Amino acid sequence: MSLTWSDQVPAVGEYTELRRLAGLGRRAPGAAARGLEGSLAAVSVRSRGRLVGMGRIVGDGGCFAQVVDIATDPGFRGQGIATGVLERLMAWAEAELPASCHLSLIADPGAFELYKRFGFEIRTGMARTLP
Numbered sequence: 001m002s003l004t005w006s007d008q009v010p011a012v013g014e015y016t017e018l019r020r021l022a023g024l025g026r027r028a029p030g031a032a033a034r035g036l037e038g039s040l041a042a043v044s045v046r047s048r049g050r051l052v053g054m055g056r057i058v059g060d061g062g063c064f065a066q067v068v069d070i071a072t073d074p075g076f077r078g079q080g081i082a083t084g085v086l087e088r089l090m091a092w093a094e095a096e097l098p099a100s101c102h103l104s105l106i107a108d109p110g111a112f113e114l115y116k117r118f119g120f121e122i123r124t125g126m127a128r129t130l131p
């Protein structure tokens with residue numbers, strides 16, 4: 001099945017739906033709208049117009065940036081979608097972010113190998129989600 005790749009930020013509804021399908025934590029609609037608007041870079045992958053894969057980079061655009069929302073619809077996994085999304089995001093980061101920018105992500109252990117291929121290494125971190 002042919003896929004359409006773009007650098008567009010997804011719309012709020014399709015974003016929250018893909019996060020749900022991918023088993024990622026819920027984000028309130030107001031949070032999603034504000035967050036998507038604040039993206040530095042995004043990749044959307046569609047099949048017949050439906051969002052089936054995505055990824056974003058958020059951050060200050062200078063010192064710190066974070067890779068977030070790497071997600072593939074379960075029906076489309078194992079076809080290289082997340083790999084392609086990361087290739088595009090890393091190409092953008094290398095072209096647009098300044099030297100010394102700290103690029104981070106919070107990885108599911110199942111995805112460690114995927115991220116290692118793009119130069120990420122395991123370091124200790126802490127995080128919390130607001131109630």
Ligand SMILES: CC(C)(COP(=O)(O)OP(=O)(O)OC[C@H]1O[C@@H](n2cnc3c(N)ncnc32)[C@H](O)[C@@H]1OP(=O)(O)O)[C@@H](O)C(=O)NCCC(=O)NCCS
Pocket residue numbers: 022023024053070071072073076077078079080081082083084106107108110111113114
């Ligand atoms: C992790 C995830 C994004 C991979 O998406 P994908 O499009 O299937 O990935 P790719 O086809 O590019 O495969 C890349 C690697 O992901 C892993 N992978 C592939 N299919 C997978 C699956 N069905 N389940 C889990 N991991 C899988 C493998 O390590 C694969 O490496 P390989 O090329 O040696 O096979 C996807 O399984 C997903 O959305 N998971 C739930 C959300 C999540 O955990 N996101 C990452 C948060 S850090």
